[in-house]
Amino acid sequence: QIDEAEVVAFSVPSYACLRRTTLDNHNPVLTDALSLLAENAELSDEDGRGVAFRRAAAVLKALPEPVTGVTQLRGLPCLGGHSLRVIRDILENGASSEVEFTKQSERFKALKVLTDIFGVGAKTAERWIRDGIHSLHQLQESGQTLNRAQQAGLEHYDDLKQPVTKAEADAIGEIVEEAVVSVLPGAQITLIGGFRRGKLTGHDVDFLITHPEEGREVGLMPKVVSWLESQVKLSGTKQTENTPEDTGHRRWRAVRVDLVVSPISQFAFALLGWTGSKLFERELRRWAGHEKAMSLSSHALYDNKQVNTLHYAVLPKRVFFVIVAGKNP
Numbered sequence: 001q002i003d004e005a006e007v008v009a010f011s012v013p014s015y016a017c018l019r020r021t022t023l024d025n026h027n028p029v030l031t032d033a034l035s036l037l038a039e040n041a042e043l044s045d046e047d048g049r050g051v052a053f054r055r056a057a058a059v060l061k062a063l064p065e066p067v068t069g070v071t072q073l074r075g076l077p078c079l080g081g082h083s084l085r086v087i088r089d090i091l092e093n094g095a096s097s098e099v100e101f102t103k104q105s106e107r108f109k110a111l112k113v114l115t116d117i118f119g120v121g122a123k124t125a126e127r128w129i130r131d132g133i134h135s136l137h138q139l140q141e142s143g144q145t146l147n148r149a150q151q152a153g154l155e156h157y158d159d160l161k162q163p164v165t166k167a168e169a170d171a172i173g174e175i176v177e178e179a180v181v182s183v184l185p186g187a188q189i190t191l192i193g194g195f196r197r198g199k200l201t202g203h204d205v206d207f208l209i210t211h212p213e214e215g216r217e218v219g220l221m222p223k224v225v226s227w228l229e230s231q232v233k234l235s236g237t238k239q240t241e242n243t244p245e246d247t248g249h250r251r252w253r254a255v256r257v258d259l260v261v262s263p264i265s266q267f268a269f270a271l272l273g274w275t276g277s278k279l280f281e282r283e284l285r286r287w288a289g290h291e292k293a294m295s296l297s298s299h300a301l302y303d304n305k306q307v308n309t310l311h312y313a314v315l316p317k318r319v320f321f322v323i324v325a326g327k328n329p
């Protein structure tokens, strides 16, 4: 018998963007399970279900301590019947049969392996699976034509699967900064994505590039890419010098890098929009739309009642503050 008085009940705002989110997750078993179901839904073209599982996982991530019983979850937002069933299964039986079944399914395993190739999305993977391709080996043997990104993705598969550390992100930041400043003096680069949120590892490194003079950033991206290609022999993001151990230099490995260029007038919105997480951004836009009647994108914030006027463009600091308050307390 559970003594109701001893049960810790939690309270969490329903919009993810209104929560204080820490990097400490006290419920990793539950959130891993829900994230796996979200991933499976997304890979199966069921985005609605995917978002529902992501929202449920995010609520559990926001809790200040481990959940020990479903009664604690009463009144929490975003926990639908399906998610609650999964949580109950895990709390009561140690595992969710649905999660275990999904993990073992040939279809899910094949979708994971194939979409883990840089440049391969769910649609392509789906098509390959219908052609009987379930593994990297089968893909290589199949004679399927791969585009340049996919070729690089396959070639550097193991490297790209390794999480990127903050130290690696900083090292890459120096290279990218050198490239950017060489082709456009005065340009500025900012680390965005997960590392800006304080994560210690990531699946890639994201940078936002701008120049304090509006318009100077036009045409910058191809120049940066050419500079990188000529200076560090990249295929996408790869440098393959096998320097001898005794020189003390570490071997470079393939790391995925995302570069975004924005004019300074849109910088605040780009910074906010590319810092993530994906769910935080989605919720922030939903909140802006439903609660404030405004439209937020990575380019601008509009008042829906005066769609022709750009709002807050002259108040970038305030927009910046939203993310500092929400994501890095």
Ligand code: GTP
Residues within 6 Å of the ligand: 192, 193, 194, 195, 199, 201, 202, 203, 204, 205, 206, 258, 273, 274, 275, 276, 277, 278, 281, 298
């Ligand atoms: P890890 O890379 O795994 O550490 O996580 P992350 O949060 O950095 O994810 P990711 O690099 O995929 O994305 C970083 C941010 O860029 C997130 O806020 C995404 O919403 C945003 N983002 C990613 N792809 C796109 C895109 O195609 N368009 C726009 N506008 N934003 C994107």
Ligand code: MN
Residues within 6 Å of the ligand: 193, 194, 195, 202, 203, 204, 205, 206
């Ligand atoms: Mn990232």
Ligand code: MN
Residues within 6 Å of the ligand: 193, 204, 205, 206, 258
């Ligand atoms: Mn990215």
